[in-house]
Amino acid sequence: MYGKRKLTALAAVAAFSLSLALSACGSETMTTATQPTALPTTVPTALPSMPGGTTGGEFGPACAGIPTDPANPGSLAMMAQQPVATAAAANPQLSTLVAAIQAGDLADTLNSAEAVTVFAPTNEAFAKIPKADLDKVLADKDMLKKILTYHVVSGKTAPDALAGTHKTLEGQDITVTGSGTDFKVNDTAMIVCGNIQTRNGVVYLVDSVLMPPS
Numbered sequence: 001m002y003g004k005r006k007l008t009a010l011a012a013v014a015a016f017s018l019s020l021a022l023s024a025c026g027s028e029t030m031t032t033a034t035q036p037t038a039l040p041t042t043v044p045t046a047l048p049s050m051p052g053g054t055t056g057g058e059f060g061p062a063c064a065g066i067p068t069d070p071a072n073p074g075s076l077a078m079m080a081q082q083p084v085a086t087a088a089a090a091n092p093q094l095s096t097l098v099a100a101i102q103a104g105d106l107a108d109t110l111n112s113a114e115a116v117t118v119f120a121p122t123n124e125a126f127a128k129i130p131k132a133d134l135d136k137v138l139a140d141k142d143m144l145k146k147i148l149t150y151h152v153v154s155g156k157t158a159p160d161a162l163a164g165t166h167k168t169l170e171g172q173d174i175t176v177t178g179s180g181t182d183f184k185v186n187d188t189a190m191i192v193c194g195n196i197q198t199r200n201g202v203v204y205l206v207d208s209v210l211m212p213p214s
Helices: 002-033 061-065 084-089 092-103 107-112 123-127 131-139 141-149
Strands: 116-121 152-154 164-167 173-179 182-185 189-197 201-206
Touching (some): 061 189, 092 107, 092 116
Parallel strands (some): 116 201
Antiparallel strands (some): 182 189, 189 201
């Protein structure tokens, strides 16, 4: 009799334990079912671009040719820390222009300027000039200075102030037309990478060399 009572008690305990286990399992299932299965669509997929020339502000297809490694001397971050002629020397797209600046003894002038805007012809822009003509210009320092200073405007010109007429260091005007990220200088040269910041200037790469009126 005592043995039967003991078995009955054990069965009751087992049934109660099973009931608790099933209850806990069901509660866990309910909790799991309420968890989100994906991130909300409002989570940003990238950091917003920052103002200025080192983290976002520049525009144009040729900007893709600028080194992206911040430690590279030709990167946007490094050029922003250098005066304009030194920064240009680190840009692989401007090696011909840099050689012309050095031949015209203009590096110190540009680096020491308080603030300038440079419309910088790319290597491809210089390649449009027949080699014999280019060599002739490079050998004529006075002509070279005249052409190069025609690409420089006093002050830092932001993209929203580009459109209009600007007096160059050469003394004559250039005219920029367009808006947004689509600009042309003197109706001949397209801005292919704009708003590159340097320590004392802003650079706009152009796809043609600007020739001052005679």
